[in-house]
Amino acid sequence: MDWVIDMSAIEHSGKHAGSHIRGNPRVFTYVVLIVCCCYFLLPVWWLVVASTKTNGGLFNGSHGSMWFDSTMAFWDNIKQLGTYQDGVYWRWIANSLLYALVGGFGATTVSVMAGYGFAKYRFRGKKTYFNIILGALMIPATALVIPTFLLMSDINMTDTYWAVLLPLMLNPFGVYLMRIYCSESLPDEMIEAARVDGSGEFRTFFQVSLPIMTPAITTVFLLSIVGAWNNFFLPSVVLTNPNLFPITVGLSQWQTRSTAGSASEQIWNLLTSGSLISVIPMVLAFIFLQRYWVGGLAAGSVKA
Amino acid sequence: MNQTKALRGKRKHYGKENLWGWIFTAPFAVVFVVFLVIPLVYAFYMSLFTYTQISGERFSGIANYVRVLTDEAFGKGLLLVVLYTIVMVPIQLGLALGLALLLDSFKKKFASVSRVVIFLPYAIPAVIGALMWGFMYSKLMGPFTTIFSLFGVQAPDFLSSNGIFGSLVNVVTWQWTGYYMIILYSALQSIPTELYESARIDGASELKIATRIKIPLVTGSLIMCTIFSLIGTLQFFTEPTILRNQAPTVIPSEYTPNMYAQALAFGYNQTNYSATVSFSLGLIVVIFSIIFMRLTRRSNGLGD
Amino acid sequence: MMLKSKKIFAVLAAVAASLSLAACGGSNASDTATANSDKHANDNASCTNKVVHADAQKVTVWAWYPGFEKIVDHFNNSHSDVQVCWNNGGQGGAEYTRFQNTIKAGKGAPDIIQLEYEAMPQFIAGQQKYLVDLGKYGMNSYKADYTDGAWNSVTFGSSSSVYAVPVDAGPFVMYVNQEVFDKYQVKVPTTWAEFEQAGKDLQAKGYTGKLTNWQTDGTAVNIALFAQKGAQVYKYSASDPTKVGIDFDQQGVKDVLSYWQKLSKEGLIDTADQSSTDTMKKFGAGDYATYVQASWFMGYYVKGAYKTAADSPFKIYEAPKWDDSTPDVNQGGSAFAVTYQAKDTKAAAEVARELYGDDYAQKSGVSDGGLFPTWKKLLSSTEFINQTYPYLGDQKANEVIAPVAKGWAGDQFLPFQTYAYDAQQKSFASIVKSGTSVDSGVSKLTSTLQDYAKQQGFTVESVK
Incomplete structure (x- = not known):
């Protein structure tokens, strides 16, 4: 891995040799960035290597933990992922995608509307209302999980897709971000002009405001998706049916299966290869969508 | 704020604005009440009762809160997360700011590659991230014994009681x-x-531009990040929970207050006292955050 | 800003509190129910397995046994009137938590649940009702089918009540790295005195590994070690469920802990968390000459640590003894219990008994699941005794293990065993690993646990 980065660094520095970076000690910058890249990629590289090993290979393989074992088991692991417990692994991936996309979409819709409402309308109790939302960011999840579970049980909602999807709609940070973005980047004059032209409030929202809000909407959408994809604690409590598990809960169950005592079995190899595959969709999304992150967060965060 | 001033002149719209403001924020309000307010109130209600296996649930008023005040496990955990906050927040934000400044002024292709790489771990669920580091911290299987020996030093024992603090910070x-x-x-x-x-043309160094111009302009974002980081660290949970599977005697079940709440609710069947612990922690987090926001009131942008 | 929000909060609080009061009242209703008989309540339950006879009555099961699907399929193929609907409700503590939550919520529990013996008292003691007494469903007439230890572990000293159907056990044995003992020509120890000497001999002859690992995170393993010295540390009886006995402050416990503390000070043993991957690695690398553990250790640890069966140098021997009177002991094992939420209690009781109640299921449990049986018929069968294990160099290991299983008398655990184990771990790790005083350690542990018992409303009595 290290050499991959070294190569690209050399290549780039060669191409731009003698270019003008005013007053910047370039070598220092390169060194810092290369060290950082190595650091941030180290566990990822470990995961790539580990996913090619058998269970025994993980513990007793040759060439150490950072290099491939003599037995290459990647495809076997993938095959085993498809058959172990009737291929429930792929079901977990599908569930996670569903939770991330539907949950992300719902959370974004709710947040965008609320953020817009807070930024562009004056109404009674707004200040208190918004402050409570900010306070909500500070409440520990453990305080909510158990009562939520008990309340859900009362209405027969546990062990359903809704039990995971509906709580995801709650995204106070999204509201906060949208509110600031609307205040900063959406001129009141535009809305006022639309009103004067006789446009209704919803039409104004959809036709005038939404297009301008797109960068922030994308950011909130991405943030919600990541939140939903990483969601772990609540689903692990409200779900018992493995067919509904998201990948995080499924893999952690495999982990306890591998470490626990009596009558268990070791499936570390499935854990490592399963982890690798499960991070690929999100990593790709990050790489291809990264400019959207920067756009939305920029507008939202500069308000000083 | 601008729009408030603009709207002040349009008193007659207030009634209509009032209605539309609530319409736009209504979906969020519903989600907020159902999945946050009600469970929270329920949790508070639960904290007023005491459950014992023999006599079941009895109303006990503030007895649980009195117990929290003298609970050694809670006190220790709290002290520990405060310590983590003091160490972790400056490291994270210092590094983040340094890298952001570096990438901002270093407009090379390698910079955008590094940016993605540094951002990448965020795409990996915390559960999987902790799992990978747990494996890598292993003295015999991880890469660090080899890496440190290259420099002629002995690798620290990451999963010992002396090393665990640094390992988790990492x-x-x-x-x-x-x-x-x-x-x-x-x-x-x-x-x-x-x-x-213009400062650049006048010959100011990049360092000077960064400290005199750039950092003051991003103070708002910096404070927002600090608050997130503060809240997250006080609620420290996922990473120590996963590493506990590898080192149960080094990370006891009551390591952090959130873990303690989880152990009480799920391990020891003391849901009511667990609710008390969560509630007390939530209260402390809110107080910390308010103090911090007060201290930085002028520049945090969170007021209205 | 806080003052204003407080007002709104108070209103919401009032509304929600009234809601939750109503909710709470509902969940206690199940306490009074003793038996249910709804044959169709599970018709729409979702199952991990395939149901063969779709229109038959369904009984839901939570279990985490490896290879359990084969058992379920076998059951469903051989029964047309009732079908098992199986889900993995999580393993060990995770499952118990879920079970607790569903009982608290008044719904969501399965009809049948797999529980470890040591976890059962917590579901029997106290106000909240979790498990159905199978004695009322004729379970007592099957007593002779199971080993004494297993039967005692599900009856809790009662002559009429049976709280679960025994499935597997963990006879306590010693895994021996045969290559190490052969290479250094040291005799495999049979007593604890010889055990210590073997460690010294191995070290003197140049073995760089350790004699064994004393698990700092060990729980049930210590109970087994104490039981070898005749030291019963916990007492709990279903016939008097408000009383518990806790006593670590006794000679047997002190002898055992002093012994391991001494070995640790002499540098003969390792003191590491067993769940750490490093320990597994050391095990696989031949760094431990022995491992004193339950028999199920083979299915889990040995298979995990070696790439192929032929790589494993281990063989099973009897656990070292103190003297001729040292009893056979056990570590772990589990059973099927019927829950209070069973939709059709009678049907559930029958299914619980029959799931592992025939030859096919018992054999599959052994070969596919790595379970050690508690079913006497299988334990004595020649086929079982002659079974060879590739990971043990084709040893007929059951010749060694089966007598231990039959000799085990049963253990007792507390209704708050998770808490007790956490306290135990901290105390013993500090004694053996860090060398703190045995006397003050055990007396402090005893008083900590007794205080907790009192706080939970139990009366503390003597363990004798």
């Missing part, structure tokens, strides 16, 4: 630095270049 730093870096980088990007171009 996992969290790895996971979150990129996220804060992106927020700060976005903020830096949205600073109009004219603001420092």
Whole structure:
């Protein structure tokens, strides 16, 4: 891995040799960035290597933990992922995608509307209302999980897709971000002009405001998706049916299966290869969508 | 704020604005009440009762809160997360700010590659991130014994009672630095270049531009990140929980207050006292955050 | 800003509190129910396995046994009137938590649940009702089918009540790295005195590994070690469920802990968390000459640590003894219990008994699941005794293990065993690993646990 980065660094520095970076000690910058890249990629590289090993290979393989074992088991692991417990692994991936996309979409819709409402309308109790939302960011999840579970049980909602999807709609940070973005980047004059032209409030929202809000909407959408994809604690409590598990809960169950005592079995190899595959969709999304992150967060965060 | 001033002259719209403001924020309000307010109130209600296996549930008023005050396990855990906050927050944000500044002024292709790489760990669920580091911390299987021996020093024992603090700081730093870096980088990007171009022409060094112009302009974002980081650290949970599977005697079940709440509710069947612990922690987090926001009131942008 | 929000909060609080009061009242209703008989309540339950006879009555099961699907399929193929609907409700503590939550919520529990013996008292003691007494469903007439230890572990000293159907056990044995003992020509120890000497001999002859690992995170393993010295540390009886006995402050416990503390000070043994991957690695690398553990250790640890069966140098021997009177002991094992939420209690009781109640299921449990049986018929069968294990160099290991299983008398655990184990771990790790005083350690542990018992409303009595 290290050499991959070294190569690209050399290549780039060669191409731009003698270019003008005013007053910047370039070598220092390169060194810092290369060290950082190595650091941030180290566990990822470990995961790539580990996913090619058998269970025994993980513990007793040759060439150490950072290099491939003599037995290459990647495809076997993938095959085993498809058959172990009737291929429930792929079901977990599908569930996670569903939770991330539907949950992300719902959370974004709710947040965008609320953020817009807070930024562009004056109404009674707004200040208190918004402050409570900010306070909500500070409440520990453990305080909510158990009562939520008990309340859900009362209405027969546990062990359903809704039990995971509906709580995801709650995204106070999204509201906060949208509110600031609307205040900063959406001129009141535009809305006022639309009103004067006789446009209704919803039409104004959809036709005038939404297009301008797109960068922030994308950011909130991405943030919600990541939140939903990483969601772990609540689903692990409200779900018992493995067919509904998201990948995080499924893999952690495999982990306890591998470490626990009596009558268990070791499936570390499935854990490592399963982890690798499960991070690929999100990593790709990050790489291809990264400019959207920067756009939305920029507008939202500069308000000083 | 601008729009408030503009609207002040349009008193007659207030009634209609009132209605539409609530309409736009209504979906969020519903989700907020159902999945946050009600469970929270329920949790508070539960904290007023005491459950014992023999006599079941009895109303006990504030007895649980009195117990929290003298609970050694809770006190220790709290002290520990405060210590983590003092160490972890500056490291994370310092690194994030440094990297953001570096990437902002270093406009090479390698910079954008590094940016993605540094941001990448955020795409990996915390569960999987901690799992990977747990494996890598292993003295015999991880790469560090080899890496450290290259420099002629002995690798620290990451999973011992002396090493665990640093090990956890590292996992969290790895996971979150990129996220804060992106927020700060976005903020830096949205600073109009004219603001420092003239200083540059006058011969100011990059360091001076960074400390005199750029950092003051992103203070708002920096404070927002600090609050997130503060809240997250006080609620420290996922990473120590996963590493506990590897080192149960080094990380006891009551290591952090959130873990303690989880152990009480799920391990020891003391849901009511667990609710008390969660509630007390939530209260402390809110107080910490308010103090911090008060201290930085002028520049945090969170007031209205 | 806080003052204003407080007002709104108070209103919401009032509304929600009234809601939750109503909710709470509902969940206690199940306490009074003793038996249910709804044959169709599970018709729409979702199952991990395939149901063969779709229109038959369904009984839901939570279990985490490896290879359990084969058992379920076998059951469903051989029964047309009732079908098992199986889900993995999580393993060990995770499952118990879920079970607790569903009982608290008044719904969501399965009809049948797999529980470890040591976890059962917590579901029997106290106000909240979790498990159905199978004695009322004729379970007592099957007593002779199971080993004494297993039967005692599900009856809790009662002559009429049976709280679960025994499935597997963990006879306590010693895994021996045969290559190490052969290479250094040291005799495999049979007593604890010889055990210590073997460690010294191995070290003197140049073995760089350790004699064994004393698990700092060990729980049930210590109970087994104490039981070898005749030291019963916990007492709990279903016939008097408000009383518990806790006593670590006794000679047997002190002898055992002093012994391991001494070995640790002499540098003969390792003191590491067993769940750490490093320990597994050391095990696989031949760094431990022995491992004193339950028999199920083979299915889990040995298979995990070696790439192929032929790589494993281990063989099973009897656990070292103190003297001729040292009893056979056990570590772990589990059973099927019927829950209070069973939709059709009678049907559930029958299914619980029959799931592992025939030859096919018992054999599959052994070969596919790595379970050690508690079913006497299988334990004595020649086929079982002659079974060879590739990971043990084709040893007929059951020749060694089966007598231990039959000799085990049963253990007792507390209704708050998770808490007790956490306290135990901290105390013993500090004694053996860090060398703190045995006397003050055990007396402090005893008083900590007794205080907790009192706080939970139990009366503390003597363990004798």
